[in-house]
Amino acid sequence: xxxxxxxxxxxxxxxxxxxxxxxxxxTDYDGATxxxxxVARKIEKLHIIFENAQIEKGDKIAICGRNSSQWAAxxxxxxxxxxxxxxxxxxxxxxxxxxxxxxxxxxxxxxxxQVWPTLDASKMPDLEGVFGLQDYNLLVSRRExxxxxxxxxxxFFGLKFPKNFRKEHVKYRRDLPDELAMINYTSGTxxxxxxxxxxxxxxxxxxxxAAGALGLCIQKGSKVVSILPMAHMYGMAFExxxxxxxxxxxxxxxxxxSPSIIFKAFSRIKPDLIVSVPLIIEKALRRAILPKLQTPKxxxxxxxxxxxxxxxxxxxxxxxxxxxGNFYEIIIGGAALNRDIEDxxxxxxxxxxxxxxxxxxxxxxxxxxxxxNPIGSCGCAVRHMExxxxxxxxxxxxxxxxxxxxxxxxxYYKNPEATAAVLDKDGWLHTGDLGLLDEYGxxxxxxxxxxxxxxxxxxxxxxxxxEGKLNMLPxxxxxxxxxxxxxxxxxVYPQYELAKENGLSRQQLAEIMEQNRRELNxxxxxxxxxxxxxxxxxxxxxxxxxxxxxxxxADYDVxx
Numbered sequence: 001x002x003x004x005x006x007x008x009x010x011x012x013x014x015x016x017x018x019x020x021x022x023x024x025x026x027t028d029y030d031g032a033t034x035x036x037x038x039v040a041r042k043i044e045k046l047h048i049i050f051e052n053a054q055i056e057k058g059d060k061i062a063i064c065g066r067n068s069s070q071w072a073a074x075x076x077x078x079x080x081x082x083x084x085x086x087x088x089x090x091x092x093x094x095x096x097x098x099x100x101x102x103x104x105x106x107x108x109x110x111x112x113x114q115v116w117p118t119l120d121a122s123k124m125p126d127l128e129g130v131f132g133l134q135d136y137n138l139l140v141s142r143r144e145x146x147x148x149x150x151x152x153x154x155x156f157f158g159l160k161f162p163k164n165f166r167k168e169h170v171k172y173r174r175d176l177p178d179e180l181a182m183i184n185y186t187s188g189t190x191x192x193x194x195x196x197x198x199x200x201x202x203x204x205x206x207x208x209x210a211a212g213a214l215g216l217c218i219q220k221g222s223k224v225v226s227i228l229p230m231a232h233m234y235g236m237a238f239e240x241x242x243x244x245x246x247x248x249x250x251x252x253x254x255x256x257x258s259p260s261i262i263f264k265a266f267s268r269i270k271p272d273l274i275v276s277v278p279l280i281i282e283k284a285l286r287r288a289i290l291p292k293l294q295t296p297k298x299x300x301x302x303x304x305x306x307x308x309x310x311x312x313x314x315x316x317x318x319x320x321x322x323x324x325g326n327f328y329e330i331i332i333g334g335a336a337l338n339r340d341i342e343d344x345x346x347x348x349x350x351x352x353x354x355x356x357x358x359x360x361x362x363x364x365x366x367x368x369x370x371x372x373n374p375i376g377s378c379g380c381a382v383r384h385m386e387x388x389x390x391x392x393x394x395x396x397x398x399x400x401x402x403x404x405x406x407x408x409x410x411x412y413y414k415n416p417e418a419t420a421a422v423l424d425k426d427g428w429l430h431t432g433d434l435g436l437l438d439e440y441g442x443x444x445x446x447x448x449x450x451x452x453x454x455x456x457x458x459x460x461x462x463x464x465x466x467e468g469k470l471n472m473l474p475x476x477x478x479x480x481x482x483x484x485x486x487x488x489x490x491x492v493y494p495q496y497e498l499a500k501e502n503g504l505s506r507q508q509l510a511e512i513m514e515q516n517r518r519e520l521n522x523x524x525x526x527x528x529x530x531x532x533x534x535x536x537x538x539x540x541x542x543x544x545x546x547x548x549x550x551x552x553x554a555d556y557d558v559x560x
Contacts, residue, residue, distance in 0.1 A: 006177045006406065009204040010080055012245045014172045020220055020247040021167050026069035028254045029265060034069045039076065040170050046077035046136065048156045052149035053108070053129065057082035060104045060183065064088035064097055065112020065133045067230050067252045072240055074110045074133065075230070080172045085182040087231035090115050096193065098123040100185050104195060104413065111139070177201035183413050184233055186359050195413030198233070202362035203241065205406035209364055209382045210242040214273065217328035220247030222272040225265050227257045227280070233363040234334050238275045248272075259283050266324035274327050277334040279546040281352070282341055282471070284322060316348035329353055329370040333363075335547040336445060338468040339376060346375055354378045356443060360422070360429055361385070361407040366443045377442040387443060388428075394437045398446050401435045402428040434462070451550060453483045461488070461528045463550075469523055473516040475499055475509060478540060480553050487531040489558045490517075493539050510535060534558055
């Protein structure tokens with residue numbers, strides 16, 4: 001796409017603020033609401049602090065905390081000022097936060113009150129100032145100019161806008177397509193974090209895609225609950241930035257998004273669109289729906305042709321109500337959706353779709369509306385993007401997924417070797433994911449190339465497919481498939497609470513797992529059958545988008 005055809009992302013932000021000036025924009029659940037004009041005022045005040053602190057265009061400013069309206073305003077202030085935002089996932093360890101702040105050369109840090117008590121400012125010696133996200137209070141100042149700017153902020157604001165701050169004062173700079181907007185550090189399912197350099201063209205392109213794909217269900221006044229971390233590109237793009245640009249109203253939970261809190265918020269707010277990861281959908285089904293279907297009476301009813309359809313519709317309605325009952329669709333991304341779960345969602349006529357993206361594409365690569373997406377697919381290449389499979393027969397022989405287009409990153413920050421390994425000379429991003437592409441351009445993901453296992457006779461084994469089937473069997477909460485020599489094993493975190501409710505001992509639970517193994521092997525070809533199941537006592541470590549960090553379990557001792 002020619003640079004002259006690419007619009008300005010910051011122009012979208014400016015137009016949203018001036019167009020929806022008196023509309024509600026951001027609400028902290030059970031807390032305060034900011035209208036668009038309030039966000040604009042906060043942006044201007046932060047600009048005054050940056051200016052007086054002598055922050056220059058291109059300087060890095062980090063933000064680390066749970067989602068909140070203040071987080072959102074700080075992020076917009078950084079970009080509209082001309083600095084580079086460095087969002088940091090609040091789930092990262094203190095050592096990871098220190099490394100990112102140092103690696104990115106951030107000059108300022110905005111930090112949430114849950115994160116700050118865990119940090120030691122002396123481990124981030126190059127920071128010039130640290131501000132609290134709750135009210136932008138100054139926590140650490142290493143320069144007199146920063147202290148002076150914060151202490152005299154209201155005075156400076158009054159001098160700049162002596163006759164009140166009005167919408168005609170909102171005039172932001174114009175970004176260039178390849179200008180660096182942010183450095184987003186990946187959550188890393190297979191390796192350490194890398195700083196993805198996101199240009200403004202990628203942010204604009206994601207907004208342009210969303211305007212076409214979601215414009216009918218997200219308009220001014222539409223409501224969305226933010227449950228994914230804004231420091232991750234998936235949540236940032238489609239639970240915050242597009243909603244802000246479209247004049248919608250975003251609600252932040254501001255607390256740990258447990259299933260009970262999430263569903264309470266859905267019931268109360270009744271969002272128009274839901275953006276989710278598979279884990280939330282799967283937990284809702286496993287805990288609220290599937291146990292009811294496993295009773296003898298329900299098993300009998302679901303075998304009767306006429307009643308089976310009525311039961312399916314009733315279950316679909318029940319699940320829809322659990323998510324607020326008002327959404328156009330649920331967009332599922334961030335990780336693979338269990339195929340058995342997907343089959344079930346289709347049977348109950350649930351309005352969901354599966355998309356595909358990467359941080360490196362800010363994030364969207366493929367998508368299709370729920371009414372058009374074939375089962376097992378994650379859609380077609382979105383506007384401004386191309387997708388192809390590195391395979392002699394992309395429809396039938398699995399190959400690496402490659403993509404190219406306006407969404408693609410500039411590269412990894414200060415890591416030219418890693419950049420060269422994934423971005424080729426023709427601009428194709430090598431995703432590391434494996435898939436097929438049908439004759440209509442729909443993408444079907446098989447797994448990650450780094451996760452793929454080789455059978456004893458050289459057969460390709462995709463552990464995600466085996467785990468998906470195992471996770472549907474009794475008392476299995478989640479699982480990871482590993483290989484030891486020529487043998488395959490599954491590590492299982494059981495549903496311990498449910499087992500306790502049913503009076504099962506650990507030995508009885510282990511016997512059920514062995515029954516599960518035999519049942520599972522009956523569904524699998526011989527080369528991918530399990531030699532054993534090992535129960536683990538704690539949930540698997542996950543990234544903030546709830547993908548299991550499977551590399552941590554590759555060396556698990558199965559003899560235990």
